[in-house]
Structure formats: structure tokens, C-alpha cells
Amino acid sequence: MSTQLTVNGTPHRVDLPDDVPLLWVLRDEIGLTGTKFGCGVAACGACTVQIDGEAVRSCQVSLSDVWGDVTTIEGLGTPDSMAAIQQAWVAHQVAQCGYCQSGQIMQAAALLAETPDPTDAEIDDAMQGNLCRCGTYPRIRAAIHTAAAKMKET
Template sequence: MSTTLRINGTPHEVDLPDDVPLLWILRDEIGLTGTKFGCGVAACGACTVHIDGEAVRSCQVALSDVWGDVTTIEGVGTPDMMAAVQKAWVANQVAQCGYCQSGQIMQAASLLAENPSPSDAEIDEAMQGNLCRCGTYPRIRAAIHDAASMMKEA
């Protein structure tokens, strides 16, 4: 069935079965490879994107279940115009292997949109479903606090 998805502000026409996961549409059909495949069962968070601002695991959202505008890591910022959360990630040297980072950033951006001044406990709760094999959790928490500060100053 032909469906139009709005991804990062741009409409994309896709003609795929209703049960195809959004992750594969983004990566294989649209060519946005910043969203990563991690586990396929929504347990790791590597595939996190936003639908109407809500952080979701794209590996478990079927085409027929996409209810609004999709934002991927490519839609958050660019190397020349990074979002506060991306600047904070760089400043805190969060990424090691980097594989989980697009999902981490998307989850953090969603948290900060809902709660511009999260506590450590609120960060830990919001980020608990995003796994980092390198164990950069303290840097992630620090980056989220820094991004929150940057957003207040802007």
C-alpha cells in the first residue's frame, strides 16, 4: 500500500506492506542510516527516533502504526548547526564506539523537550532503555545536564 511519511520535514512516498518496521523504511527505503539496528526487539534503544516528538523504538513501529511526523538523528542538527544535545555530547566526549549514540541523543532530546531541568534520577529513568556497551553512562548524564543548561541560555 502506498503511504506518505513526513520524515525530517520532507514527505516520502513509500509503497510497502503495512507491517514493515519503520527502522527498515528509514534505512533501506529512504537512505537515512543514522538510525541503527541494535536488537530488533526494542530493548537497546539504538533505533530510537521521534514521532511527533515522542521517543519510540523504530524497530517495533510498523508502517501502519506511524501516527505523525518522524524525526531521525539526521533531522536534529547538522555538523555546522548542531542542537544543544549534540554539542553537549561532543563537549563531554560521550561517544566511544558511537553505535548507540544516535539513539541516546534522540532519547535525551525527547527527555529535554518534556523536562528542561531533569534530575539525575529523572535522567536515569528516561535513559534506562538505551544501552551503551562502552558504559559511558556518567558522560551521558553529564551531557544531558550540559544540554539543559545550554537550552536555558539560548
């Protein structure tokens, strides 16, 4: 079945079954490999993308259930300018192995869009479904606070 979806502002027509997970559409059909496969059951957050600004686990969203525009890590900033959250991630050297980071950043970006000046508790609550086996949680929290401050400046 042919399905039309918009990813990072670009329309795509894909000919796949309706039940194919969005994760595989993004990676295998469209070629956007920044979104990672982690657990396949929405428990780790590595596959987090945004649909109409809402952070979702793409391994659990079927192609037929995509309800709006999809944003992946590749669409968050531009080639010439990283988003504030990406800049903060670099400044705080958040990534160690880096595998979970695209999901972490997409979740954090959705949090900041909804809550521009989050408390530690709000950050912890929003980020609790995104696992980091390297344990960089203090740096993640610091980067989110830094990005929030930078976003207030603009």
C-alpha cells in the same frame, strides 16, 4: 501499499507493506542510516527516533502505525548547527564505539523537550531503555545536564 510519511520535515511516499518496521523504511527505503539496528526487540534503544516528539523504538513501529512526523538523528540539528544535545555530546566526548549514540541522543532530546531541567533520577529513568555497551552513562548524564543549561540560555 503506498504510504505517505514526513521524515525530518520532508514528505516521503513509500510503496511497502504496512507491517514493515519503521527502522527499515528509514534505512533501506529513505536512505537515512543514522538510526541503527541493535536488537530488533526494542530492548537496546539503538533504533530510537521521535514521532511527534515522542521517543520510540523504530524496530517495533510498523509503517501503518506511524502517527505523526518522524525525526531521526539526521533531522535533529542542521548541517551548519548541531542541536544543543549534540554539542554537549561532543563536548563531553560521550561516544566511544558510537553505535548506540544516535538512539541515546534522540532519547535525550525527547527528555529535554519534556523536562527542560531534569534531575539525575529523571535522566536515569528516561535513559534506562538505551543501552551502551561501552558504559558511558556518567558522560551521557553530564552531557544532558550541559545541554539543559545551554538550552536555558537561549
